[in-house]
Amino acid sequence: MPATKRKKKTNAPSTESARTTEELEMEIFILETKKAIQQAYQQGVEDGMKRFFYPPVLTKKDLMEIMQIELSTVTKVVAHPTFPKLSPVQASYPRDEVFAWIKRNTSLKSWMSLTNLMLNA
Structure with missing residues (x-):
């Protein structure tokens, strides 16, 4: 009976399994990226709907709702x-x-300044 050579087993991963691991990591990365993009898109849609839900000309009642403040404020x-006024x-x-005015004036410093002006009015 002829002697057969046995392959020696090693603990190091084969090139094939390392490539598969890299492919799986890439697939996970792609899936996570797609999920993040979908979430960002959905948030943008929701933000746009909130903003354009209001009519082009706002009333004080609209401002109360948007800014979540009382009429006196x-x-x-x-x-x-x-x-901005018409x-x-x-x-x-x-x-x-x-x-746009709200966006420009949403820093803490801007709101503190505005609050001081309102309190002194």
Whole structure:
């Protein structure tokens, strides 16, 4: 009977299994990236729906809801010289400019300054 050579077993992973591991890691990365993109897209849709849910011209009632403040505070906020207003119509505020104003004034320092102005008014 002829002698057969046996392959020696090693603990090191074969090239084939290492490649498979890399492929699995890449697949996981792709799936996680797709999930993150989907979540970001969904959040963008929700943010857009909230913003454009309101009519192009806002009322004080809309501002109360958007800013989650009382009417007396809305009155003080809209009295601020930089707050956007529609001149010909009293108590009417352009939606897109209001949201831009809110974005510009959402830092803690801006709100503290605005709060001090309102308290002193």
